[in-house]
Amino acid sequence: MTRDDHITVTGLEIDTIVGVYPKERETPQTIFIDLKLYYAFEPSALEDDFQKAVDYDRLTEELSTFIQMKQFELLETLSVTCCDYLLSNYPISAVAFTVHKPAALSRATCVSATYFKQQDSA
Numbered sequence: 001m002t003r004d005d006h007i008t009v010t011g012l013e014i015d016t017i018v019g020v021y022p023k024e025r026e027t028p029q030t031i032f033i034d035l036k037l038y039y040a041f042e043p044s045a046l047e048d049d050f051q052k053a054v055d056y057d058r059l060t061e062e063l064s065t066f067i068q069m070k071q072f073e074l075l076e077t078l079s080v081t082c083c084d085y086l087l088s089n090y091p092i093s094a095v096a097f098t099v100h101k102p103a104a105l106s107r108a109t110c111v112s113a114t115y116f117k118q119q120d121s122a
Helices: 022-026 042-047 056-070 075-089
Strands: 006-016 029-038 094-101 111-118
Touching (some): 006 056, 029 075, 056 075, 075 111
Antiparallel strands (some): 029 094
């Protein structure tokens, strides 16, 4: 990746089933997603052309639905799978994905997992 152009989405709130313990599999929990969506946005910026930009409203709506449907057990799996989903379905060259699960531990404020993937990585 030669450019550092990116759109950042911070604190995308999603209620979903996530976790390995029986209680976590029964009741949706609130998680928060932070995204860095890397793409060369100069073409859309120079022409102020929405058609050349990444529609992050649609992207976050579809990502939320994807996560809710999958009902992941591990935050690590959620992170890797969502990066693959975003790279396969949107015109981005890379994505940094962080999921925050505030209710993961009673003795900690939050547990988070972060994953970065480029379009050309294996």
